[in-house]
Amino acid sequence: MPDASFPSSLPIWLIVPLVAGIVFATRALGPVLMAKAAFSPRVTRFLDGLAISVIVAMVATALAKAGPREAVAVALAATVMLTTRSVFWAMIAGVALAAGWSHFLPG
Amino acid sequence: MVKNDTPRTSPSDDTIRLTLNGVWRGGRDMFAVALFSIPFGIAFGTAATEAGVPPLEAILMSVFTFSGVAQFAALEFWETPVAWGMLAFVVLAASARMVVMGAVLAPWMNALPAGRRFLTLAWMSDPNFAKSQPDWRAGERDAGTLLGAGLALWSLWVVGTVIGVLGGNVIGDVSAYGFDVVMVCFFTALVVGEAGRLAKTTGYKAFVPIAVAALVAVVTLPLLPSGWNIIAAALAGGVATVMRRDA
Known part of the structure; x- marks a missing residue:
């Protein structure tokens, strides 16, 4: 098996261009895949659904991995967003609550 | 600027542009969020140093990769012999x-x-992607706003990495300051804003893809390799949107 040790012989710093290359490829791939797509109303609706769903999925995944502190911070951010319509103040409120929680309810 | 309450239609080619003015506006509007890239960059720089990554390589990784999740994952593989295949997959x-x-x-x-x-x-990341959605629905046609917001996030991410590499762990645990919830709160606020806007036109059905995506993301989290549950949830939410409107 002449090639078995080949990858191991590569210098470790090649991790940097490898990681950068893979991440750039994922950034570039979406529009390349869609280059031939016709943006029919159906495809446009699908992309609309994808747009909000990918963000929701990130939030849901983060909350599933986290505890009550993060859940309460997110609930407060959502409430502040509903009442003030300000993304900035929603974010600040969530961060302040999480900081307070860490300070007063450590562990 | 036309208020767009109807489902988004594809913009025609000649309305999309990329200008320096757009880059400036995008960077300015993202600046407050981007400031939080600094503590995360510090955390990465510190973790990279602890993993044995030389300073230059750690900084170059932030410059050329600009992805916290991918970079932290890559640190796990910084040992010889490098598990190249597994690294690439992760x-x-x-x-x-x-x-x-x-x-x-x-x-x-x-x-x-x-x-x-x-x-x-090259400068697309989670926050500026998320921010671009409400902006473009509101009539924005300058892709420079996406690039400018990305440049703001990236430059402060690199600054944070340099501080972390050179200064060591100067801030300690980011969760002590609540910084760890910045992005999830930012995304939540954007989703709430979008859901509110969509609910005005489609009523409670606007929440169908949101519920489907959240459910699929949580249910598939222990079943799929890390990260793929987000793809599954996004596709499910997209399909739910198409089926909902066609029903």
Whole structure:
């Protein structure tokens, strides 16, 4: 098996261009895949659904991995967003609550 | 600027542009969020040093990768012999959601000349993708806003990494300051804003893809390799949107 040790012989710093290359490829791939797509109303609706769903999925995944502190911070951010319509103040409120929680309810 | 309450239609090619003015506005509007890139950059720089990554390589990784999730994942592999195949798979999984985001942006990106398209995509990340959605629904047609917001996030991410590499762990645990919840709160606020806007036109049905995506993300989290649950949830939410409107 002449090639078995080949990858191991590569210098470790090649991790940097490898990681950068893979991440750039994922950034570039979406529009390349869609280059031939016709943006029919159906495809446009699908992309609309994808747009909000990918963000929701990130939030849901983060909350599933986290505890009550993060859940309460997110609930407060959502409430502040509903009442003030300000993304900035929603974010600040969530961060302040999480900081307070860490300070007063450590562990 | 036309208020767009109808479902988004694909913009025509000649309305999409990329200008320095857009880059400036995008950077300015993202600046408050981007400031939080600094503590995360510090955390990465510190973790990279602890993993044995030389300072230059750690900084270059932030400069050329600009992805916290992928970079932290890569640190696990910084030992010889390098498990190249596993490293590639883990980084791909950590970054695969970018393919979905890129597909969503395709109507705008593919209207740009190739050079500007890939320049903008190189700085696409979670926060500026999320921010671009409400902006473009509100009539924004300058892709420079996406690029400028990305440049703001990237430059402060690199600054944070340099501080972390050179200064060591100067801030300690980011969770002590609540910084760890910044992004999840930012995304939540954007989703709430979008859901509110969508509910005005489609009523309670606007929440169908949101509920489907959240449910699929949580249910598939222990079943799929890390990161792929987000792809599954996004696709399910997209399908739910199509089926909902067609019903």
